[in-house]
Amino acid sequence: MITNTYDYIIIGAGSAGCVLANRLTEDEAAQVLLVEAGGRDWHPYIHVPLGMGKLHERRMFDWGFMTEPEANLNGRCIEASRGKVLGGSSSINVMAYTRGNRGDFDRWAQKGATGWSYADVLPYFKRCETFAGGANVWRGGSGPLGTEFAKTTDPLYPAWIEAAKAAGIATTADYNAACQEGFGRSQYTIRNGRRSSAASAFLKPAMRRPNLKVETRALVTRVILRETSAAGIEYIKNGCVLQAGAAREVIVSGGAFGTPQILMLSGIGPAAHLHKVGINPVIDLPVGRNLQDHLAVFLSFARSQPGPFHRQMRFDRMAFGMIRAWLFGIGPGTVVPGGLHAFVKTRPEIAVPDIEFMFRGVATDVHLWFPVIRPPRPDGFAIRPTLLHPDSRGEILLRSNDAHDPMLIVYNFSQRQTICRSCARASGLPATSPISSPLIGFGVLRPRQAPRTRAMPKLMPTSAKPLLRHTIQRQPARWEQAPMRYWTHRCGCEAPSACASSMRPRCLTSSRVTSTPQF
Numbered sequence: 420m421i422t423n424t425y426d427y428i429i430i431g432a433g434s435a436g437c438v439l440a441n442r443l444t445e446d447e448a449a450q451v452l453l454v455e456a457g458g459r460d461w462h463p464y465i466h467v468p469l470g471m472g473k474l475h476e477r478r479m480f481d482w483g484f485m486t487e488p489e490a491n492l493n494g495r496c497i498e499a500s501r502g503k504v505l506g507g508s509s510s511i512n513v514m515a516y517t518r519g520n521r522g523d524f525d526r527w528a529q530k531g532a533t534g535w536s537y538a539d540v541l542p543y544f545k546r547c548e549t550f551a552g553g554a555n556v557w558r559g560g561s562g563p564l565g566t567e568f569a570k571t572t573d574p575l576y577p578a579w580i581e582a583a584k585a586a587g588i589a590t591t592a593d594y595n596a597a598c599q600e601g602f603g604r605s606q607y608t609i610r611n612g613r614r615s616s617a618a619s620a621f622l623k624p625a626m627r628r629p630n631l632k633v634e635t636r637a638l639v640t641r642v643i644l645r646e647t648s649a650a651g652i653e654y655i656k657n658g659c660v661l662q663a664g665a666a667r668e669v670i671v672s673g674g675a676f677g678t679p680q681i682l683m684l685s686g687i688g689p690a691a692h693l694h695k696v697g698i699n700p701v702i703d704l705p706v707g708r709n710l711q712d713h714l715a716v717f718l719s720f721a722r723s724q725p726g727p728f729h730r731q732m733r734f735d736r737m738a739f740g741m742i743r744a745w746l747f748g749i750g751p752g753t754v755v756p757g758g759l760h761a762f763v764k765t766r767p768e769i770a771v772p773d774i775e776f777m778f779r780g781v782a783t784d785v786h787l788w789f790p791v792i793r794p795p796r797p798d799g800f801a802i803r804p805t806l807l808h809p810d811s812r813g814e815i816l817l818r819s820n821d822a823h824d825p826m827l828i829v830y831n832f833s834q835r836q837t838i839c840r841s842c843a844r845a846s847g848l849p850a851t852s853p854i855s856s857p858l859i860g861f862g863v864l865r866p867r868q869a870p871r872t873r874a875m876p877k878l879m880p881t882s883a884k885p886l887l888r889h890t891i892q893r894q895p896a897r898w899e900q901a902p903m904r905y906w907t908h909r910c911g912c913e914a915p916s917a918c919a920s921s922m923r924p925r926c927l928t929s930s931r932v933t934s935t936p937q938f
């Protein structure tokens with residue numbers, strides 16, 4: 420039975436939910452309920468930027484999702500992390516601040532997403548941020564979200580820039596401004612040495628307003644429908660089933676996986692599938708279809724001399740660094756070990772970059788060390804090529820009609836655009852290979868993890884051959900099974916037939932869907 424009624428109910432206190440809670444409660448007359456399955460974001464690892472390493476290693480504040488075995492990745496299941504805490508994924512993410520290419524926004528607008536061209540969204544980007552580099556025609560100077568350039572001081576990053584120049588690849592002063600393409604210093608959502616999550620930036624100020632109620636540790640099980648109108652929600656908190664009513668709108672912002680799950684549990688989704696799991700379909704829509712994600716992989720190399728971050732990982736230095744970061748927002752705990760992003764076209768004829776490289780100056784398996792007690796691992800560095808325009812399409816399905824059950828996540832990463840092609844392209848770009856002259860001295864030709872597919876030699880450009888040969892010599896015969904770490908960017912489903920550009924699901928009134936490109 421509905422006990423309380425609000426004007427708006429927001430499901431999920433992630434990036435989208437926190438912004439909406441802030442904006443909707445600016446109207447003092449509007450009563451807003453924000454319902455989040457996770458708890459409060461009190462943990463220092465969330466706020467101290469370098470705590471991110473432990474968050475990911477232990478999958479803290481994470482739903483813990485895994486994909487189904489991916490047929491074209493040797494049946495591997497890939498981590499599909501999503502934040503489960505105030506701030507959602509913005510409380511556990513890598514904090515890279517990348518707006519996206521203006522050409523992508525403009526293409527969406529041309530295809531009918533009214534209001535989503537870059538000219539349309541730029542004022543919102545600017546209004547959203549306070550950029551430490553200062554406001555200008557592209558950047559904001561007084562918004563709630565803090566953004567800044569990477570503060571890493573590793574000489575490897577300028578050397579990479581030099582390698583790019585030597586290879587004739589452009590550099591860009593600010594990839595979130597006039598030109599994205601090229602090699603540029605990384606940018607992060609960090610402010611005053613702390614993670615600028617959606618909860619810190621948008622929700623915390625709004626929580627002081629009397630018209631916002633935040634329910635944490637509350638799992639939404641369905642949207643209550645009156646015919647085809649959203650009337651409220653049902654959720655479980657402390658073992659009790661509760662209901663709340665929405666006089667104006669229910670906003671579903673449960674993230675790329677949570678949103679389709681909630682919609683389908685409510686009877687909004689592909690009718691045949693809903694029947695199969697025992698749910699009575701109310702509105703037959705292609706919810707959960709067209710799942711897309713940016714597959715990426717870490718290419719790791721040994722480093723000839725330990726870099727600055729590796730030295731910082733000595734236990735006593737790091738403990739002191741984390742305390743300084745937590746108490747005062749200063750010191751090495753506030754600096755993440757990345758410094759460079761590159762957006763590159765692998766073929767000149769394409770309109771926008773199709774590969775993004777992220778560079779880090781430390782090995783992916785770095786750990787705390789202390790002389791005699793725990794020896795350090797050899798240092799390394801890593802390049803993460805990421806497919807920007809994946810052509811694979813997957814889907815999200817319900818495992819059952821129980822909201823506690825994780826969904827079935829199937830990406831269907833295809834052979835045509837698998838990671839091996841991305842690796843081949845990455846290794847084929849001279850500026851990303853340690854054999855490039857400005858980089859000689861930093862790295863040794865010894866990839867720390869081997870590529871894992873036989874298709875790769877055929878795809879490898881000549882310039883990458885020495886690197887590949889070395890890999891095979893070090894991991895004879897077994898390199899296909901080598902532990903390569905895959906990564907995705909947690910995008911969503913694109914199903915234009917399910918939702919209009921106003922974010923209203925078709926055939927359903929009093930509701931909106933706001934998560935990472937859901938439709």
Ligand SMILES: Cc1cc2nc3c(=O)[nH]c(=O)nc-3n(C[C@H](O)[C@H](O)[C@H](O)COP(=O)(O)OP(=O)(O)OC[C@H]3O[C@@H](n4cnc5c(N)ncnc54)[C@H](O)[C@@H]3O)c2cc1C
Pocket residue numbers: 430431432433434435436454455456457500501502503504505506507508509511512513514515516517637638639640672673674675677678681822908909933934935
């Ligand atoms: C590990 C990781 C690293 C990333 N790195 C970057 C990066 O560096 N840069 C970048 O731009 N993006 C990054 N992303 C992606 C980015 O963080 C997300 O795209 C963005 O935060 C998604 O926002 P959202 O509002 O759609 O969903 P989320 O922020 O995921 O919010 C959804 C919220 O809904 C809640 N929820 C879900 N189901 C229910 C339910 N049934 N009941 C109640 N609550 C529910 C969840 O607990 C969560 O809090 C990363 C993501 C992850 C997971």
